[in-house]
Amino acid sequence: MNKEGILSRLREENVEKLETLWREADNVRAAHVGDAVHLRGLIEISNVCNRRCAYCGLRADNRSIGRYRMTTEEIMLCVHDAVDYGYGTVVLQSGEDEGITGSWMSELIRRIKAETGLAVTLSLGERAGEELLAWRKAGADRYLIRFETSNRKLYELIHHRKGARPSDRLAILENLRTMGYETGSGVMIGIPGQTYEDLARDIILFRELDLDMIGVGPYLPHPETPLGKNDGDFPAAGVEQVPNTELMTYKVIALSRLACPEANIPSTTALATVNRQEGRELGLQRGANVVMPNLTPPEYRVLYEIYPGKACIHETAGACASCLNMRIISINRRTGTGPGGRRKRALTHMGQNLNVNERG
DSSP states (O other), X not given: OOHHHHHHHHSOOOHHHHXXXXXXXXXXXXXXXXXXXXXXXXXXXXXXXXXXXXXXXXXXXXXXXXXXXXXXXXXXXXXXXXXXTTOSEEEEEESSOTTSOHHXXXXXXXXXXXXXXXXXXXXXXXXXXXXXXXXXXXXXXXXXXXXXXXXXXXXXXXXXXXXXXXOOHHHHHXXXXXXXXXXXXXXXXXXXXOBHHHHHHHHHHHHHHXXXXXXXXXXXXXXXXXXXXXXXXXXXXXXXBOOOOHHHHHHHHHHHHHHOTTSBOBOOHHHHHHOTTTHHHHHHTTTOOEEOOBOSXXXXXXXXXXXXXOTTTTSOXXXXXXXXXXXXXXXXXXXXXXXXXXXXXXXOTTTXXXXXXXXX
């Protein structure tokens, strides 16, 4: 799993050699995180965003979508649905919405913890350090923030700055870890200008960051964005351009599993979008061990349009839960129970004893 080995497998097209990669990733998944598929109930609490990222449909300049912000009571109804469906975690996700105040979120987290035994994962973008710490103290267990690409120039080209200083998501991830969060990050695959070297460095960085969760998916621009309209000074695709394909996504999932055996890795909605028949299942059979059923009420779900044509936007939460359980059974896996935090195995140098403890 050095850079040369990763590059070789990212470029691999031979079907038999790819089947070997899938088997290796699935074997490592089975050995380190088991056969359970953990369900994280996703609640998209707001599509308001103050950023102007060049690919995302939630960008502040997109006037074609209606904006919403769920109330505490609406969110809590979804939280209790998660309990009823047997999920162990809720994921509260939004755009970078300044209307979600630190104190309001702290109170919501405390209420979820008081009324349920669920783990709470937050995915709210770049927030002030004091807010992140307050949310951790209120009971939040995990925080997800993708660094999207390790190529700094490419990152700054497609991401709108927040204030005068450029964002530093790697520093945010380190800060989150010191606060006691489980940390999750990931990348988009196939960003215009992204090379195989970039993607190999991304996978190596997953390992260096010792991520608890890794989320990867194909680059899918919204048509009402500069990248979707090809309106801007963005890199032209070269010979080393990474394709934003389903196959490349499976390669990155598999290589991420080999690089980070203990991490929780989802088979994402984006995969289900590019392959509605079996995208999630193939992701689970090539290294992933998590799926994120959507609990957002359908009237809001259709407005959370990061990219167009998302899978399952019209399904009820109950239908989604039933469908995913059947899909998991169909590949001879089982639904996980409890919070499903990362199980970290550390071999001590003194006694060479295997210590197993669950984080988060």
